[in-house]
Amino acid sequence: MAILKTENLTKRFGGLVAVNQVDLAIEESKLTSIIGPNGAGKTTFFNLLSGLMHPDEGRITFEEIDITGYPSHRITKQGIARSFQLLSIFNELTLFENIRMAVQAEKGHGLKMLSSIRSLGDVNDRAWEIVQAIGLEGKENITAKNLSYGDRRILDIGIGLASDPKLLLLDEPTSGLASRETGKMAEFIQGLAGNLTLVLIEHDMSIVLSISDHIAVLHQGRVIAEGTPAEIQQNEEVQEAYLGGL
Amino acid sequence: MKRSILRATRHPIPWVFLFFLVLPYLLPLVGGYTYLGVEVLIWSIFALGFNILLGYTGLPSFGHGAFFGIGAFALGIVQLRLVQGMWIPILAGTLAGAFFGALVGLFLAKKRGIYFALLTIAFSQMFWFVSWGWDSMTGGEDGLAGINRLPIGLPGLFGIDMENVLHFYYFVYFLFILCTLLIWIIVHSPFGRTLQAIRYNEVRAGSIGYNIALYKWISFTLSCAFSGLAGSLYALLRNAAFSDVMHWTQSGNVIMMVLLGGGLTNFFGPILGSGVFIVLRDLFSAHTEHWLLIYGLLFMCVIIFIPEGILSLFKKKEPVEESLVSGKKR
Numbered sequence: 001m002a003i004l005k006t007e008n009l010t011k012r013f014g015g016l017v018a019v020n021q022v023d024l025a026i027e028e029s030k031l032t033s034i035i036g037p038n039g040a041g042k043t044t045f046f047n048l049l050s051g052l053m054h055p056d057e058g059r060i061t062f063e064e065i066d067i068t069g070y071p072s073h074r075i076t077k078q079g080i081a082r083s084f085q086l087l088s089i090f091n092e093l094t095l096f097e098n099i100r101m102a103v104q105a106e107k108g109h110g111l112k113m114l115s116s117i118r119s120l121g122d123v124n125d126r127a128w129e130i131v132q133a134i135g136l137e138g139k140e141n142i143t144a145k146n147l148s149y150g151d152r153r154i155l156d157i158g159i160g161l162a163s164d165p166k167l168l169l170l171d172e173p174t175s176g177l178a179s180r181e182t183g184k185m186a187e188f189i190q191g192l193a194g195n196l197t198l199v200l201i202e203h204d205m206s207i208v209l210s211i212s213d214h215i216a217v218l219h220q221g222r223v224i225a226e227g228t229p230a231e232i233q234q235n236e237e238v239q240e241a242y243l244g245g246l
Numbered sequence: 247m248k249r250s251i252l253r254a255t256r257h258p259i260p261w262v263f264l265f266f267l268v269l270p271y272l273l274p275l276v277g278g279y280t281y282l283g284v285e286v287l288i289w290s291i292f293a294l295g296f297n298i299l300l301g302y303t304g305l306p307s308f309g310h311g312a313f314f315g316i317g318a319f320a321l322g323i324v325q326l327r328l329v330q331g332m333w334i335p336i337l338a339g340t341l342a343g344a345f346f347g348a349l350v351g352l353f354l355a356k357k358r359g360i361y362f363a364l365l366t367i368a369f370s371q372m373f374w375f376v377s378w379g380w381d382s383m384t385g386g387e388d389g390l391a392g393i394n395r396l397p398i399g400l401p402g403l404f405g406i407d408m409e410n411v412l413h414f415y416y417f418v419y420f421l422f423i424l425c426t427l428l429i430w431i432i433v434h435s436p437f438g439r440t441l442q443a444i445r446y447n448e449v450r451a452g453s454i455g456y457n458i459a460l461y462k463w464i465s466f467t468l469s470c471a472f473s474g475l476a477g478s479l480y481a482l483l484r485n486a487a488f489s490d491v492m493h494w495t496q497s498g499n500v501i502m503m504v505l506l507g508g509g510l511t512n513f514f515g516p517i518l519g520s521g522v523f524i525v526l527r528d529l530f531s532a533h534t535e536h537w538l539l540i541y542g543l544l545f546m547c548v549i550i551f552i553p554e555g556i557l558s559l560f561k562k563k564e565p566v567e568e569s570l571v572s573g574k575k576r
Contacts, residue, residue: 050453051453052449052452052453071452071457072449072452072453073452073453073455073456073457073458076453076454076455077455081453081454082453084450088447088449088450088453089447089450090443090446090447090450091446091447092446093442093443093446097439101439101440101443101451101454102454102455104436104439104440105440105454105455105456106454106455109436110436110437110440110456110461111436111437111464112435112436112437113431113432113435113436113437113438114431114432114435115435115436116434116435117434117435117436117439120436123436159450159454162454163454163455
């Protein structure tokens with residue numbers, strides 16, 4: 001069953017059509033990858049899904065609810081969270097506090113002015129669970145900007161997980177990682193895939209082909225092909241547009 | 247028990263309160279006078295409240311003088327026309343600051359950076375012109391004279407004379423304690439943490455589920471309430487409310503106090519900044535009318551050599567997260 005659907009989704013920047021009439025259905029509990037050359041509109045597509053940008057045309061439905069035009073905080077409440085290609089974490093806060101802030105939002109305690117954060121037992125417990133789940137325990141008191149790049153990548157995803165999403169959008173989680181870390185990240189993503197619906201933007205084709213259930217290829221803002229990894233590998237149009245000699 | 251007392255003595259708040267408790271007796275030793283102490287307390291309330299917005303939320307308002315002035319006029323209007331007394335006019339000044347802050351905040355909540363700053367200037371100028379031109383309400387050029395510091399106590403039983411500056415000092419000191427504790431609680435609460443998260447990374451704060459515009463609006467309104475309270479106390483201190491209390495230079499003064507003291511990194515920065523500003527003004531203005539020139543130079547030196555303000559020299563990390571996590575490890 002499709003958990004998220006886009007119909008005719010279009011976003012223009014002046015004369016450039018970054019996302020062009022995209023119809024896409026994301027299957028529940030599956031890992032869908034979106035691939036395509038630089039400038040194909042992948043990140044813009046994510047920005048539309050997560051409410052950071054609003055489409056010029058088209059509709060987004062999530063669990064049968066029309067969420068087109070929702071601001072990002074409402075989309076998160078509906079159950080869509082994301083990570084960022086250009087890391088977006090709270091650099092000045094500790095690792096634990098980064099996670100805690102997201103859990104606090106999810107549990108709806110943000111407006112409490114007269115209580116102490118210590119009193120939010122449910123938040124602290126859940127934040128601690130997330131820290132363990134992303135394998136960064138022992139580093140919880142390190143200020144985020146002092147973490148290694150690989151750990152910050154994981155943290156960026158951890159903040160997304162802390163929103164307790166049904167659908168998690170991962171925007172190039174291996175970007176900038178060394179090859180050893182890339183393998184670890186692929187394993188980490190596979191570990192998540194069992195429990196929630198994932199959409200992954202990724203350049204590393206070996207990862208995409210090995211962990212995806214479904215692949216959509218974006219080229220110049222349009223979906224030019226969809227299918228299983230095997231089907232995509234054999235698609236001629238895709239090979240021309242993107243895979244080249246692969 | 248013993249440990250918690252020990253811990254309390256390491257906390258700066260009791261020391262700050264103790265300092266201001268004895269300040270009226272220290273001031274004469276350095277050639278000061280009690281009136282100056284009241285001014286420091288009033289500006290501290292103003293600057294601490296303002297710092298919820300500037301330091302914690304990261305929003306630069308260049309127009310908070312307007313809400314200080316609104317507080318002063320609201321107190322004057324209510325006391326002169328409606329209710330003789332102290333508490334209700336002071337409450338009116340505070341609520342007026344909050345009300346107009348909430349109103350203006352609606353236009354500002356979705357703005358950031360330079361657009362936010364410019365709009366705050368525009369609104370404050372608007373309020374200033376109104377106070378200048380609306381003779382029948384604000385007294386226009388002459389302002390509102392005849393504001394009284396009436397006795398405080400139980401009617402018929404006892405009353406403490408507030409015209410005595412020392413008594414008034416301790417009255418303001420009492421409110422200063424309440425405000426400091428309240429603001430301390432607010433900025434360390436889940437809400438306060440959220441404001442800081444917005445300051446550090448607004449996009450991410452939004453995408454983890456916080457309604458940024460709502461938080462900015464509340465932060466703005468809160469800071470304006472404290473501005474209104476400080477303004478109404480200032481009107482009582484001067485026994486009058488003039489348009490110049492809402493002039494844009496007042497907005498600049500409060501920013502300079504927060505930055506000079508180190509409000510961006512330290513809760514107590516605004517208090518130190520207010521103290522330094524008021525005392526230096528008093529020292530220098532006795533000798534030259536160009537005292538702001540000297541203050542300006544000092545301000546520039548601080549910004550160049552200690553950009554995070556005086557108190558950043560004594561910065562200590564607050565180990566809050568550690569206590570949260572260590573509880574889980576046991």
